[in-house]
Amino acid sequence: MAWDVDFDSDLHLLHPSDGFEQYGAMSNFRFDEVGVERIVAQLERLGLKQTFFVCGWCLEQYPQVGELLAAGGHEVAHHGYMHERANTQSAAGEHQWLMRGIECIKRTVGVAPRGWRAPSHGFSKQSADLLARAGFLYDSSLSDDEDPYEIQTESGALLELPMDITMSDWPHFAHVPEFGYLMPPKAASDGMRFFEEEFEAAYETGGFLTTVWHPHVSGRRSRVRAWSGFLERLLDRGDVWLTTMESVARHCRSAADSGAWTPRRRTLPYYKETPAAVAEFSKTWRDPARAVRFLE
Amino acid sequence: MAWDVDFDSDLHLLHPSDGFEQYGAMSNFRFDEVGVERIVAQLERLGLKQTFFVCGWCLEQYPQVGELLAAGGHEVAHHGYMHERANTQSAAGEHQWLMRGIECIKRTVGVAPRGWRAPSHGFSKQSADLLARAGFLYDSSLSDDEDPYEIQTESGALLELPMDITMSDWPHFAHVPEFGYLMPPKAASDGMRFFEEEFEAAYETGGFLTTVWHPHVSGRRSRVRAWSGFLERLLDRGDVWLTTMESVARHCRSAADSGAWTPRRRTLPYYKETPAAVAEFSKTWRDPARAVRFLE
């Protein structure tokens, strides 16, 4: 299990003029405070260390959260500064906020983060290169595989520990009108069944699986109750490795370096620009203004 | 259980020129008339008093509803005048409509309301202060906790009895095209399972839980049947306190004043303006016009 701790960061970016007064969404997101307390307490009870991808701004704004995570011995990894999507930033901007997020984490837990997860899946064409240059061990933002693989960049290699958007708790439990996010929340056990079935499939193949959970969603009582019970059952199996992303990455790195494991390798960026064929389409659209409609 | 009684108030605000002729949504919302009758009858059968957050305009437009609630001994609490979002109002406007809603309730039940729930989660930066000044005992609009806590304002303290948007019946059962609210309605038992699981989690921790139900949704036959059965089972347990929000608030107030309970305390407003870091982002967006897109 991995957690994304965002608080109200994204709300301010999305609604720069009045997000600070949208108390429906904001008080919902600020549940992260209570949520992190509960999650840390549960993990301590279960004897587990986990990974929390935390926005730098959240560590500044809500310092008690970083202290709790540090005291619990959990991994605090990088999740942007203010939940900015890297691919909407200039290259310099992406670099600037990456560095600033690293500083926030260093101040909180004493060491630089080893892993990054792009806020809102906004991995950019230079993200992998920036991460390799900054000494990151792993990324967990991409979905083109289910098992770990190696990213090749001009500045060196990174491990990818893939995530999938459906492993987020948002599509199962969240309902946030201020984000245009209108979804039918599932009962805790119904939503948990999704994650359990994903786990069973990973378990059968001895594979890797990570979550994209949020304290303001899965830190609520009913869901804490659901996933705690599930984790207890996994601990009883005895052959499931419940650990931090960093531990998985170190294990993979070492297995790859020793030759015990040959990771699939993918070179990033996928593209440096729009594929050439797309330009040809500009000549054949019946009505260019309506060409790109998906929904009408 | 707490109910929000809105009738067609919001429809007129959202569609000021032609909402009065959108009979699909309007006749749906006007089901509140039949719904309140049924709910009051069921609650009488079960021997329960509950809280109804009612818009002031609804008490003027549909006086029989206020009479039914008063006759049944239920709490009539404040839910705006016409379901206006306080955070879209000027400070003077918010105050004006708050006062007018208080008058409507006084006329209906003889006493001023003790509690408020912000329509459409539109709690503003001055809402808490206004409520404290107007002598309210509690608010039930925020979601940053699951248990009651104390709000500190410049004008004194308020109790917060937190709600969560997923405890509304809308995301489970409503389908309102005129509001752009397209959702797959759950079967009554499937939707009820959501609320039952939320209750079980609250019950295990001895916690507080409130609903955001609407007579035009949960006053329909199939859902009355579902929640009545559930309430009967809770009454059989013997250790569940089913009461008005005001009773809970008085209990909390008294426990806090006697020192038997130390509530968590939060100071409002959270922010007086947009956090400073947001301005820095205006310098690093690659394309400011597209910077705030969440969905593309």
Add this chain to the structure above:
Amino acid sequence: MAWDVDFDSDLHLLHPSDGFEQYGAMSNFRFDEVGVERIVAQLERLGLKQTFFVCGWCLEQYPQVGELLAAGGHEVAHHGYMHERANTQSAAGEHQWLMRGIECIKRTVGVAPRGWRAPSHGFSKQSADLLARAGFLYDSSLSDDEDPYEIQTESGALLELPMDITMSDWPHFAHVPEFGYLMPPKAASDGMRFFEEEFEAAYETGGFLTTVWHPHVSGRRSRVRAWSGFLERLLDRGDVWLTTMESVARHCRSAADSGAWTPRRRTLPYYKETPAAVAEFSKTWRDPARAVRFLE
């Protein structure tokens, strides 16, 4: 059970320039042809007569459908001419298309329709009056009750046989990108459970229930299989009256006229214009341009 037969009428109205070439939605809607055949065959097997609200244009464009319904002895009721929303029409326009739809039905089944259901819930402020003047016995477009009631108009009385949008099969089974209607289709048995629970609640109170089903949705094999099985179980009960809307309306009319039943009475239109209080809000919005946002 009542059916709405729309074919591709609405698609042409919504996309007047290119709807005729949107083959995804169009071929989906034209499944009505196959759907009606199957439904009529199943109803014959079950020995049932039902009501089909059919757009006049569909009777002209797909005459075989009208012939099948007439031959099966089913009620063909009025559902607009081209699925136009009455409340987007001028008063003269609404009258013109109402008359034209009546003519289409007369030509098809030899008699004028006795009932009307507003396409897309677009009942207008003059609809009830127009229906009463045109000699209709009942309307089935409104949702402010679950049991039949009487509508009072300046031109006389009408029976209302209420429907509810969640009794449509669209929110349970349809997925129509061309209409911006993106919904997760339920398995046939899961969707059917919604309707079964609605029925059980109506059954317990001896109440009335109607559906808003469409041949292109509920005429598909998997759903025909689901509702046929359900109807067979209802027939086995022996105390469920499965009949046309017209039969229900005649029964209600007669019970009301004889004094055996005193219907609730509601006067239409609800409003002749926007409620006065709405105008007052124009003075208190903080930012009128953003005042009517429901979602941001």
Add this chain to the structure above:
Amino acid sequence: MAWDVDFDSDLHLLHPSDGFEQYGAMSNFRFDEVGVERIVAQLERLGLKQTFFVCGWCLEQYPQVGELLAAGGHEVAHHGYMHERANTQSAAGEHQWLMRGIECIKRTVGVAPRGWRAPSHGFSKQSADLLARAGFLYDSSLSDDEDPYEIQTESGALLELPMDITMSDWPHFAHVPEFGYLMPPKAASDGMRFFEEEFEAAYETGGFLTTVWHPHVSGRRSRVRAWSGFLERLLDRGDVWLTTMESVARHCRSAADSGAWTPRRRTLPYYKETPAAVAEFSKTWRDPARAVRFLE
């Protein structure tokens, strides 16, 4: 079962300026690479040949996918060049890309495709004619029937093997914010139940059924596990024909030619222009600017 292999083609068309850097959606779609490997391996284990509708550009960009499909003996059918909607193309453009897609498939598997499925349901008024002229045996883009039928065009006949949008895995499992596609993903077993019930209904009538599955959705571990189990159960029945679309089409063609089967026949295009009645409505809208609203 039939598969649509699109990779990131559509993303570039929908976001021509920056789709190449939307790594959330892109890495999700590029899972097609891993997905096809797994599907081909499973089908080999089960001893099945299936149909893959593949965009021409994907065969150029990801040649290993075409090689895997060819090596496995699967049918590679036509799915546009870059997932362009034919009905947004000029007639010449549609023809140009149809030819280019044929060339891509010829280069990959040595023979021209015999079947076509319109990307995004964008079948145009000339699609059927173009397919007949190009020697296609069948189309699988339309939804006006569940059983195969014959399309008549000015250039000859085609078989239609109908599909339905709800037989796609997207509405059950996908969640793609970049496409405005926000849906609650079902647990693998819940989504599979939809397809199983559709199958049972087809099985009971001895009918035809095809899927619209995508390797980036149904090639994920949990879903491979679900459908593999289902296919094994079908193989155990012994009377289910699991084969390619081409085999079904050849079987139908032969049965029709021999007179053993008389297919329903439909002439395409349905319309050459917007139905005349639509123009009449321009005279009766109350407010033409708002006439075509479906949602408000």
